[in-house]
Amino acid sequence: MSVLTWIVVGGVLMALVALSGSLTLILPEGVRQRLLLPLVAFAAGALIGGALFFMLPEATRTGQVLVAFIWLAAGFTVFFAMEQFFHRHHCHKGSAECRRPITYLILAGDALHNLLDGVAVAGAALADLQLGITAWVAVAAHEVPQEIGDLAVLLHGGWSKSRALAFNVLSSLTFLAGGILTYVASGAVRVDFLVPFAAGAFLYIGASDLIPEVNRERGGRRNLAHFLSFVLGLGALLGLAILLGPEA
Secondary structure: OOHHHHHHHHHHHHHHHHHHHHHHHHOOHHHHHHHHHHHHHHHHHHHHHHHHHHHHHHHOOOOOHHHHHHHHHHHHHHHHHHHHHHOOOOOOOOOHHHOHHHHHHHHHHHHHHHHHHHHHHHHHHHHOHHHHHHHHHHHHHHHHHHHHHHHHHHHHOOOOHHHHHHHHHHHHOHHHHHHHHHHHHOOOOOOOOHHHHHHHHHHHHHHHHHHHHHHOOOOHHHHHHHHHHHHHHHHHHHHHHHHHOOOO
């Protein structure tokens, strides 16, 4: 499969991931709440694992370690700035501060977020297709709980079920746009810096966005379940890195 074909297929599949938010429409509220935070914890582990076990080793293979870490810091900073600009987190629990006025900001923020994710994943694929696929898996693991939570917030803000789901899916299509733009730009400029940039973005989302959501919960069994979910996500990416070997 060519890189361009994979970018297009990956973008379409990511839009389908947005449909996972439809689970909010069929699951009882209690079940959704019990599943959501373990999924968030798993996603945090997968994103951090993808950054540490795949993206950073690839970025430092050229020997330009300082340059790689500068781009890692840039990725972290850009995503931090983006969240500061939109002044919100993913609001996985549909809390009171995420009511109607924030619904449009959530969609705008997700559209930009997905665009940058598409740029980062396509950049990884252009460096190495296997690396790009791994990055896609890590992003998809994060998208599932995000989309479920964001759809719940839209419904909580007064949107109809069909409208909320449709706009959620539309906002995810910017992932495909970002991937195609990156592929087109790669013919004119070097895009290998996007690998450490993506690592910084993944570290930010996992450590600064998702983990704090999980840490708001208190309770012995729930905390243990969340911790084990995080370790499972981290371990899954580590196991994949070991399975694929030094050429991953």
